[in-house]
Amino acid sequence: MKSEAYLFAGVALFFLLTDAAYIWFAREPAGIAALTVSFGMSSVISFFCLVNYRRKGVRPEDRADAEIQERSGTIDFFPPQSGYPVLTALGAAVTAVGIVYGVWLILIGFGLLWPGVFGMVFQYGNRESR
Numbered sequence: 268m269k270s271e272a273y274l275f276a277g278v279a280l281f282f283l284l285t286d287a288a289y290i291w292f293a294r295e296p297a298g299i300a301a302l303t304v305s306f307g308m309s310s311v312i313s314f315f316c317l318v319n320y321r322r323k324g325v326r327p328e329d330r331a332d333a334e335i336q337e338r339s340g341t342i343d344f345f346p347p348q349s350g351y352p353v354l355t356a357l358g359a360a361v362t363a364v365g366i367v368y369g370v371w372l373i374l375i376g377f378g379l380l381w382p383g384v385f386g387m388v389f390q391y392g393n394r395e396s397r
Contacts, residue, residue: 270318270329275313282306346391355383 286302293299303340358380367374 268316268323268326268329272313272316272320275309275316279306279309282309285294349387349390351383351390352385353383354379355387358383 282302282305286299286306289295289298289302301346327337346357358376358378360376361379362373362376
């Protein structure tokens, strides 16, 4: 992730220089805010990539002599079937329609949405990690 950290550090530097020039020449608050936020977000991504590189080291993707088998293996656990995504979708749809028709429908939508989200999150929460 070292190359990604340097890439986003370059992007952050570009936004910083562009922001400084924009502050000097334009003095327009919306553009200044947008460029400042862009600098901040690319700096955060660069910092994240650099910290991960220092913590985990070189990845197989970063080496020219790496084999495909070095990165393969069990990806994650995917549940076979669940009714919670349907409940979550129904809750989101009712909440969206509630924006048009009133707060009472938004509350009903949240009443459907939250059990669906919590069900998806905690349905397999007690399974053993590998």
